[in-house]
Amino acid sequence: MEKASKIYIAGHRGMVGSAIFRKLKREGYSNLLVRTSSELDLRDQASVSDFFRKEKPEYVFLAAAKVGGIIANNTYRADFLFENLCIQNNVIHQAYLNGVKKLMFLGSSCIYPKHAPQPLKEEYLLTGPLEATNEPYAIAKIAGIKMCEAYRAQYGCNFISVMPTNLYGYNDNYHPENSHVLPALIRKFHEAKINHAAFVTILGTGSPRREFLFSDDLANACYYLMQHYDEAGMINVGTGEDMTIKDLALLIQKTIGFEGDLVFDPSRPDGTPRKLLDVSKLHEMGWRHGIELKEGIKLVYDDFVKNYLS
Secondary structure (H helix, E strand, O other): OOOOEEEEEOOOOOOHHHHHHHHHHHOOOOOOOOOOOOOOOOOHHHHHHHHHHHOOOEEEEEOOOOOHHHHHHHOOOHHHHHHHHHHHHHHHHHHHOOOEEEEEOOHHHOOOOOOOOOOHHHHOOOOOOOOHHHHHHHHHHHHHHHHHHHHHHHOOOOEEEEEEEEEOOOOOOOOOOOHHHHHHHHHHHHHHHOOOOEEEEEEEEOOOOOOEEEEEHHHHHHHHHHOOOOOOOEEEEOOOEEHHHHHHHHHHHHHHHOOEEEEOOOOOOOOEEOOOOOOOHHHHOOOOOOOOOOHHHHHHHHHHHHOOEE
């Protein structure tokens, strides 16, 4: 990518898209193309066609998606499947029709089978059943991966797929029901602290293990891969380290300074027992994350207090 290349960031106001936007700005890219969802509905085929035909982006970061935590995924199953299929079908197809030089599709670690061996290697895709609670979202993302592979195979498109682990960062979603586990816990512990609550309830048993990557680290990886990765197969992006939800809760509790107790609710679903990505492929290319979890939680909690409570 040249500094003046026309680069479209789909989903630039989301957590991932905004991190990619900031990274490209810092690196001196001056021709960034963005649209809000009200300006361009990526679910609408005609609108996306008109946009690509008029703007002719050279590079595309496809970070737009309908996302949410375990409750949202399990509740709005049809919405997660339909809307994500629409978004990626429209953007990927128009990228092909309009001669985009390179497209990056952002997937999710939930694409892997529920009981796949750990850590999760890229070749484990489609080797077993998915986690039931987020199966529709995962199927949509798998379709996006296969779509990129198919357009590469049939038309020679340089479309690549990146699979991030669980993410957190600036511009995250802190909704009490529809957010992912880390931002949900930040909100819970903060509210418990200011309300002098005796305890915080954690959904599930606390035993599942999860890996967490700061969104700015993902943006750095995406920037690196857009320049150095041109393979047909997808590539994992993560830290290569994980922890239990209980230990995550304890770390967030300490960061925020909540002095009450933790109570676990085993009646709520745990989801996949473990999701640790094998990132050896990425590490062998020379990229590693830079922000450790303890530092990252402090950064996003400060951001939460400043920008979501003001």
